[in-house]
Amino acid sequence: MNPEEIKLTQYSHGAGCGCKISPAVLDIILHSPITHLADPNLLVGNNTRDDAAVLDLGNGNALISTTDFFMPIVDDAYDFGRIASANAISDVYAMGGKPVLAIAILGWPIDKLSPEVAQKVLEGSRAICTEAGITLAGGHSIDCPEPVFGLSVNGIVDIKHLKQNSTARAGCKLYLTKALGVGILTTAQKKGILKPEHAAIAPKSMSMLNKIGETLGKLDYVKAMTDVTGFGLLGHLSEMCEGSNLQAVIEFDKVPKIEVIEEYLDQNSVPGGTNRNWNSYGHKIGSGSTTLTRKTTILADPQTSGGLLVAVEESKTADFEEILRSNGIPESNIICFGSLREKSGNYLVEII
Template sequence: MTLTTAKRLTQYAHGGGCACKIPPGELEGIVGDLIGSVPITDPAGELLVGLDDGDDAAVVAIQDGLATVLTTDFFTPVVDDPFDWGRIAAANALSDVYAMGGRPVVAVNLLGWPRDVLPLELAAEVLRGGLTVAHEAGCHLAGGHSVDDPEPKYGLAVTGLADPDRLMRNNAGRAGLPLSLTKPLGLGVLNNRHKSTGEVFQQAIDTMTALNRDASRAALEAGVECATDVTGFGLLGHLYKLVRASGVSAVIDAAAVPYLDGARDALRDGFVSGGTRRNLDWVAPHSDLGGIDGDEALLLADAQTSGGLLIVGEIPGAPVIGELVPKGDYAISVR
């Protein structure tokens, strides 16, 4: 852990990373009327996954045995180092394709930059970071779009390919199956501490820049049909969307959930984002949290950036943190 001496990008944005998302309850109110509202004549392909269940990406079947997976994700700086921010934002955007069981093929940049405030050399470093991770993923990064923006923002629009018969969807969960988590939690509180103090947490950077590619492949090989990635709505928020879409409930073993080193210290010292508190407010009415204290509940709702996959099933190296059960009085119970 060191103190950054570079120009602090996080100070030029009101929020950071996926914690700056519009709260889940408000977002559903915005997009609710769009679901199935405008029928398409002569569509180019069958829409397999759309807005209905708030899944990670859109999927369109384009021919027998082949579907396109499309997503976009961008956010304000989550770390001060521009190269690392670019890497994190790219890994986060690619994750939505992996969460659906797809393989990213091509992406384009999305860049907002306060050109009269921050040097363009920093923007070039952000783009270089994104390119580095895209190349690691075997994904072309070709062009994109930029705007002059009061706050810096960066991300990707990604197109991938998938087998339409082997998708991982958030509405395919079945009671009796285990829940596995492929990355530890705690990114939100560590990132918030970084924004507030300038402390650099390499364990958080390493986690956020790690691709979910291998976990996605392992899940497909294991026959997994249901998964989602854990980002701005926290573990509880993304799990709630999954069980609601699947018509089941979930039981979480709080002691089995992994956390990054320093996460509990950051929570203890008060580095909790507004996004995390809004996540908890959203899921609490649908959850039995009586088995844990308020701090543990905040960690489970912690707004992650470029988090891991939440898999309905088991894969090597990913701890089992709970299971799906028949639908009950609560969508989620934590013990």
């Protein structure tokens, strides 16, 4: 079996972060009548739906611990390893931290796919870990009906630089460091309608590390941060609003979007995860429609290894934009697309 000829997406029923269990179902899973042990050193658990757990180490620093894995979102094994690894490491960057160590998680259908293909996945992972300056130090593997790969990642952060999704303030302006639409493009790929000239767009975006998060963590005027993944921009922004007890207003035309997604929307290239997302939180969104529209289809599009969603103090937006620019964020993404305000009405997010 030649690894170069294998199309991994044919071996899985889902793709990337679109495999995520919907927010509504996750609420049921996480609910428990059991009283949890209160650990005074646990700074961040799962009560705010943040990107990672954070443990106070007692020396002014904290340990960030996270895990993320999914089924193939691209056909190429090497690219799958790169994307899954960038996605997992992103959780550390989203907390303002520095990744220090990674452990691999591999599920492999050994009766369908050769070990040489899995080797390519791990090579891709090692390449991204090297780019992040960390070691892929080991891992665990199982025989699994579908290919699955991801990482468990640890990071370190100075506690005063720790960023969460629940600490935004009214008046903050909203930014997104990567354009939306990779779910639409990867669905087009799976349907066989993606044009060859568009084939590299999504993999390039998904394999790009959110390294800038470590820099943004050190900025006092960055009040909250998270990464946008399987729940789409609307889902992760809703979590930020719920955790911070605020409401967001976003201007659809200013949200960074991959330009070519429009032609694939015309061909109904919509991930199944988009509908699951909307069914979970559509009632919290003020969009003028209770069903998915073209706008909300884009805003609820499941992102794999998406960008950082950042809430910035209003008086510091010019400084913040210059930081983005100096760190290589494309000019088309350096735009304020919304703001946060005190809660009013029934919606968490209003789209204008």
